[in-house]
Amino acid sequence: MANLADIITLKDKAIKKIKSGFSLIDDLVDFRSGNSYLLAGYEKSGKSSFALGIIVNLLKQNKKMAFFNTELTDGEFLVALTALGHGITKKEAEEKPKLQEVTAKLLENNLYYAGISQLSKDGKLNFDMTMKLAQEAIDFGAEVFFFDNLTTYASQTSGGQKGWEVLAGSVSNVLSFTKLNNITSFIVIHTKPETVFNETPTGIRKLVDANETEKVFEKSVTVVRRPSGNDIYGGGGIRSQVSGTILIWRPFQLFDQKPHLQILTQIILENFRHTRGGSARYEFEGARGRFKEDLISQTLEANK
């Protein structure tokens, strides 16, 4: 049996911290090896884009990563990465198959990728298959793992299992796998639909009118309220097991007619085990899948 002092020394030496590359977030928290983090938000809020943003940033640090994708098609995944990596829109990336090829080639040595077809067995998503491939990714040398999106496994249940049981089981598996292999994992998960409400706060209506925009709030609009860890599928049970939760909040994401409001984004960092957390403001450019730091309003807010 090993001496406790030896174990502690070895463990401390082994802790690796990674930077997401989003400076406002890296100022508030750090992501450590052996730990798993939830990346959550309302559907289509930009969770996958955010994960891809981290990948592009980590590529600059020459990190090896693994991405298990159940959300996008393989083609969409490559287009999104090409757009982000080259600072172009997804539409432009779609029209440039050669650039996509270059991107795929560039990623070859740094990204282990598995899409729906690899993650399925008998035409159904299979979590055991995912873990088998995750082991392959360890052999590949990956240090940062993305599981996008574990909610999808819960929607394809079998053998009388309930959705939440499948989800809780898969999260627990990822957590153990992460600890055992001393990697960092990001688990993408949806928030429940109840974060959406159909009232327009009157204060906002007045403000936007005063800013002489069109009378956007003549009728009530659908606003996504600030999500919290309790709004995540699987609830508090899952949240308490991970080392931190990243919540993406885009209050006007369902408000198609007003792009200047739609871009408003807040990244909420909740329940971080090793750091205090907080929130940071971004602008989400949907066409590019890019999160831009909103430094001016952030600074103004900080100096209030």
Added chain:
Amino acid sequence: MKKKSFILYQEQGETFNALTKHKAGRLIKLIFSYVNGENPQIPEDLKPIFIPIRQQIDRNQENYEKVCKINKGNAEKRWGKEKQPQKNTKVYESMRPHANADDNDNDNDNDNDINTKKENTSYKKKAITKPLTPETKNKIWDILEVASVKAVAQQRRRRG
């Protein structure tokens, strides 16, 4: 693109006051002749007074054209050319590139707003949305935070 208005500054009143009524009258007629594109002959005695005023008018016109160009570009980028409601995007019709556009532009905006209010009412209905200022964004976030807390409390009450 030619504007229908131009700016004379209060401080230029000093120059006019220093002139005889006859000279001041000739000067203002000369200025109007110039801004109306009549390319007037400048009398020798008025040259030292007229040239700085002309330079200021030219600078304002240049600024106006720059802003038109930027705004036209912005409008096209956001809405696509086919959605442009008019051939020429004018300063007063389009998105402003920044909340703190320089003073001259503001003056021009206001002038034009007043001058063209009636003829542009139909267009105003299609007004392009201005970007939010950082201050407005902060207020929106503050209100949304409060509204979110209320929404959560309401949901809890409904659940009993």
